[in-house]
Amino acid sequence: MNNEQTIEKLKQMRLTAMAQLHQQHVRDNGSPDITADEYLALLTDHQWEDRQNRKIQRLLKQAGFAQSANLAEVKHDQQRNLDRNMFARLGTLDFMARKENIILTGASGTGKSYLAQALGHQACMMEHRAIYANTARLLKKLKLCKVDGTYLKELDKLLKTDLLILDDFGLQSFDNHAREAMMDIIDDRYNKASTIIASQIPVSAWYDIIGESTIADAILDRIVNSSHRLDLKGESLRKGILKND
Template sequence: MNNNQTIEKLRKMRINAMAELHLQQVKNNQLTDVTPDDYLALLTDHEWEERQNKKIQRLLKQAGFRQKATIADVDYQAGRQLDKNMFQRLSSLDFIARSENLIFTGPSGVGKSYLAQALGNQACMMEYKVVYAITSRLFKRFKLSKVDGTYMRELNKLSKADVLILDDFGLQSLDKHDRETLMDIIDDRYNQKTTIVSSQIPVSTWYDIIGEGTIADAILDRLVNSSHRIDLNGPSLRRDILKAE
């Protein structure tokens, strides 16, 4: 079998990265300086790395992040009250492996969403499936799904996400449909998957925002009691950016 046939068969089997590297090695006449075992390992590693990179890019796209946030770019300025050691421990993502939750609270503009998305980005890099959602928009989507009969399918999609990021939680009180949806989401994920919540509203007032005492108790028991909590403070980082411009 000649090299052209080999390359064509690799492509038909969708082993494209291996095919392209083999073609490059043939063109450059680099096959004589390596053993068969080493050459097979080279081709295999190249294909593996290419597939892993594509998987990570797919996970990042599916997550739906609003910002390109990364752990490396996190600002630890003192005024934010963000403990660097604690956040870097969280960045190891052990809390995700343990199916624990994380709650960011603080005033608008202090970087809650950025930190949540930075951890989400890191999770994608480690091949966790992440879903990012603005909470109010998520509730609207679920209301529509109840109308068109896709509610359970949408719920199942969220339950499969290793990490669910609920951004801007609690900006308005929940109605009956929102409460039921949040209860279903949190109950499915309890002790199974990680939920990260970002909110301008202190956790102490969430009970009133959720409403309906029994459901609020059930939600908060599942969401808050198994969570790490970071309360940020300080001036708006958005204003700092505008001043710098």
């Protein structure tokens, strides 16, 4: 079997990266110093790395992040009340292994969304599934899902997500549909998967925003008691630079 046939068969088996490297190797007349075992290992590693990279890119796309954020660019500042060591520990994603949550609060522009999405980006890089969502839009979507019969399917999707990021939590008061949907989300994920909530509203005011004492108690009990809490301070980071919070 000649090299062209080998390359074609590799492509048909969806080993594209391996086929491309072998094709380049043939074009360059190979390397006389490499053994057959070393060459096979080289091809295999190249295909493996390509597959992992494509998986990560797919996870990042599916997450639906609103902005590009990563841990390396996080600015730690005492004025922001962001402890470097604490956030570095969160960046290891051990909180996800323990099924814990994170609550990020602070005024508009203090970087809550960026920190949440930086952790989400890291989760994708570690091959975890993440979803980023504006809370109000997600709850409206779930309301429509009840109408078209896809509500349980959408809840199952959220449950199977390793890290759910709910941004701008509490900017709108909850109606009955929103309360029930939020209760379903939090109850399904409790002790099973991690959730990050970012909000301009202090946690002390969430009870009134959610409304209906029984459901509010149940939601907050599941969220707050299992959460790492970061309350960001300082001036808006948007000054002079137009960025999403």
